[in-house]
Amino acid sequence: MRLTSTSGSSTPVTFRHALLEGLAPDGGLYLPDEIPAFSSSEIAALRGAPLAEIAVAVLGRLVGDEFDRAQFDALVRDAFDFPAPTVGLGDGLSELELFHGPTLAFKDFGARFLARVFGYLLEQRRGHATILVATSGDTGSAVAQGFFGVPRIRVVVLYPSGKVSPFQEAQMATLGGNVSALRVPGTFDDCQRLVKQAFVDLGLRPLNLSSANSINIGRLLPQAVYYFDSYLGAAPAGGEVVFAVPSGNIGNLTAGVLAQRAGLPVRRFVSATNANDVLPEYLLTGIYRARPAVATLSNAMDVGDPSNFARLAALHGGSWERLRANVSGYRNTEEETRATIRQTYEAHRYVLDPHSAVGVAAARRYRQEEADATPVVSLATAHPAKFGAAIRQELGFEPELPARYRDWASRPVLAETLADAGYDAFRRWLLALD
Numbered sequence: 001m002r003l004t005s006t007s008g009s010s011t012p013v014t015f016r017h018a019l020l021e022g023l024a025p026d027g028g029l030y031l032p033d034e035i036p037a038f039s040s041s042e043i044a045a046l047r048g049a050p051l052a053e054i055a056v057a058v059l060g061r062l063v064g065d066e067f068d069r070a071q072f073d074a075l076v077r078d079a080f081d082f083p084a085p086t087v088g089l090g091d092g093l094s095e096l097e098l099f100h101g102p103t104l105a106f107k108d109f110g111a112r113f114l115a116r117v118f119g120y121l122l123e124q125r126r127g128h129a130t131i132l133v134a135t136s137g138d139t140g141s142a143v144a145q146g147f148f149g150v151p152r153i154r155v156v157v158l159y160p161s162g163k164v165s166p167f168q169e170a171q172m173a174t175l176g177g178n179v180s181a182l183r184v185p186g187t188f189d190d191c192q193r194l195v196k197q198a199f200v201d202l203g204l205r206p207l208n209l210s211s212a213n214s215i216n217i218g219r220l221l222p223q224a225v226y227y228f229d230s231y232l233g234a235a236p237a238g239g240e241v242v243f244a245v246p247s248g249n250i251g252n253l254t255a256g257v258l259a260q261r262a263g264l265p266v267r268r269f270v271s272a273t274n275a276n277d278v279l280p281e282y283l284l285t286g287i288y289r290a291r292p293a294v295a296t297l298s299n300a301m302d303v304g305d306p307s308n309f310a311r312l313a314a315l316h317g318g319s320w321e322r323l324r325a326n327v328s329g330y331r332n333t334e335e336e337t338r339a340t341i342r343q344t345y346e347a348h349r350y351v352l353d354p355h356s357a358v359g360v361a362a363a364r365r366y367r368q369e370e371a372d373a374t375p376v377v378s379l380a381t382a383h384p385a386k387f388g389a390a391i392r393q394e395l396g397f398e399p400e401l402p403a404r405y406r407d408w409a410s411r412p413v414l415a416e417t418l419a420d421a422g423y424d425a426f427r428r429w430l431l432a433l434d
Ligand SMILES: *Cc1c(COP(=O)(O)O)cnc(C)c1O
Pocket: 105, 106, 107, 138, 246, 247, 248, 249, 250, 251, 252, 253, 300, 301, 355, 381, 382
């Protein structure tokens, strides 16, 4: 696969190169020049295959030629070792449950694949790397769990002391091994500042610092896989589906469009946002207006300048009309999100987390307003037990965590705490790592 930057000035690179580099040298995002497409009979032949085998077929077709296939297929199977069931809710609406991985949210798919490919490439070069992540909670836990135990890689997660939930902290700070958790006495912005400063610090060169943030194409591409899997479960043979995608940085939506370009018969995408409606507004007006994010119940979608917008626009030739013809945008109020959680439980005994509820609310509005009878699959991006307090407010009870997490509160927290949020303290701590 050849990839070029959305800013247009870089020479094409391989997938391996783009994955190791993250951001293109001109500051743009890497995007495939051409996406090999599956024919409808090739897609039909995947029907009934387990998720891991669909992943091997899809990712093998897209980028497998850059790897030793036996080793690549093994790492793909290892990355996709949990299910993503599509559950019918009636009336032509289904939920694609992306929350059965280690951190109970869809970011596990991207993080696990990226970590394994990273490890494979370092093994080939006999190299090593230190991944630095600043997090306000969710990204850090997915990256920590994704890279946990991967040889040749050490992970350092920085988070604001006392400002992540106890469950998020447990997911980052109870692993040990190659994952170090570091509390910063300050804010998320302080964490980000420390990481940025470390990246330009020549004295830290020997650590081979690297990032695993969501603009890495190695996190995006594996997300195309579950669109294929869910399509095969939800669509009538050879027919079309609509995907409704709860959106923040719009990486998940962009991965869906990549799947569509790889031949998946997607009629249309519904991009669902909370009050942070930069994309729905753009689809309506043609004006892209970045602004500070406002806080909502679906906080992983509180994004005021979606980082993948450049990719989504480039995939539609930079044309507002073409983008509107493929993606509908819906903004939801907090009350709509809450009402959707209540109504879906009353009607189906199905508990939606606040992010997934934004998707379902938009899916329902789309079906009504467009009078479109195509089956709609809405992406359930997080497990409701991660948002117990919000669910208790609407439904009067807290959903239970899966059995493997029941003891999380008793696991010892191994985090260290920096003396202060200044760069010197962080630098000394990094250099003392063995
Ligand atoms: C990150 C996240 C989103 C938003 O996904 P994007 O790819 O940034 O649009 C939605 N829901 C949950 C639970 C998330 O963690």
